[in-house]
Amino acid sequence: MKNKRYILVLLAMLSVWPCCRRVQPQGAANKPVADSAALALMEMNFLMALDANQLLIDSVRASGLPYVLDNRNVWYYRLSPSEGRQIEPGMHVEYSAVIRDLATGALLEDITEETEVGKRVVLDAIDIVLPYMRMGETFLLLAPFYNAYGRDGKDNVPPLTNVKILLTVNNITKI
Numbered sequence: 001m002k003n004k005r006y007i008l009v010l011l012a013m014l015s016v017w018p019c020c021r022r023v024q025p026q027g028a029a030n031k032p033v034a035d036s037a038a039l040a041l042m043e044m045n046f047l048m049a050l051d052a053n054q055l056l057i058d059s060v061r062a063s064g065l066p067y068v069l070d071n072r073n074v075w076y077y078r079l080s081p082s083e084g085r086q087i088e089p090g091m092h093v094e095y096s097a098v099i100r101d102l103a104t105g106a107l108l109e110d111i112t113e114e115t116e117v118g119k120r121v122v123l124d125a126i127d128i129v130l131p132y133m134r135m136g137e138t139f140l141l142l143a144p145f146y147n148a149y150g151r152d153g154k155d156n157v158p159p160l161t162n163v164k165i166l167l168t169v170n171n172i173t174k175i
Contacts, residue, residue: 084135
C-alpha cells in the first residue's frame with residue numbers, strides 16, 4: 001500500500017515537471033514569414049547601402065582616376081605599382097593605412113599594423129583589397145560604410161561613414 005502511494009506521488013510529480021520548464025523565447029528565425037518591422041528594417045538597410053554606393057560612384061567619377069570595382073563594392077586604384085611579391089591569403093603582412101571620411105576628408109585613423117590576409121581582423125575593405133596588392137604597392141580605396149566601420153561606427157568614427165583609404169603594403173612578415 002505504501003509503495004502504491006509513493007508511485008502515485010512520483011507519477012504526479014513527473015506529470016507536472018515538464019510544465020515547470022521555462023518557455024524558450026521565439027526568435028525571428030522561427031517565424032514562417034518576416035513581420036512588417038523586419039521588412040521595414042531590411043528595406044531601410046537596402047536604401048542606405050544604395051545611397052552609400054551612389055556616393056562612391058559619384059566620388060569615382062569626380063576623381064577622374066581609373067578605379068576598379070571589386071565584386072564586394074570596394075573601389076580601388078593602384079597609385080604606385082610594384083614588382084614585389086604578390087600578396088596571398090594566409091600571408092602575414094605589415095601595412096599602413098590612412099583612413100579618412102569620404103564626405104568630409106576628416107582623418108579617422110592613421111595606422112601601421114600587421115595582419116594575416118584573409119583572417120578578417122581588419123576593416124573588410126582592407127581585407128578585400130590586400131590580395132590584389134604586391135609588396136611595396138600603394139592603393140587608394142573607396143569603401144562604403146558596410147565594408148568599413150559599419151552602421152554603428154567606432155570610437156571617433158560616426159555611424160554610416162563611407163571611407164577613403166590610402167593603403168600601403170610595407171612588408172611581408174610571414175609566408
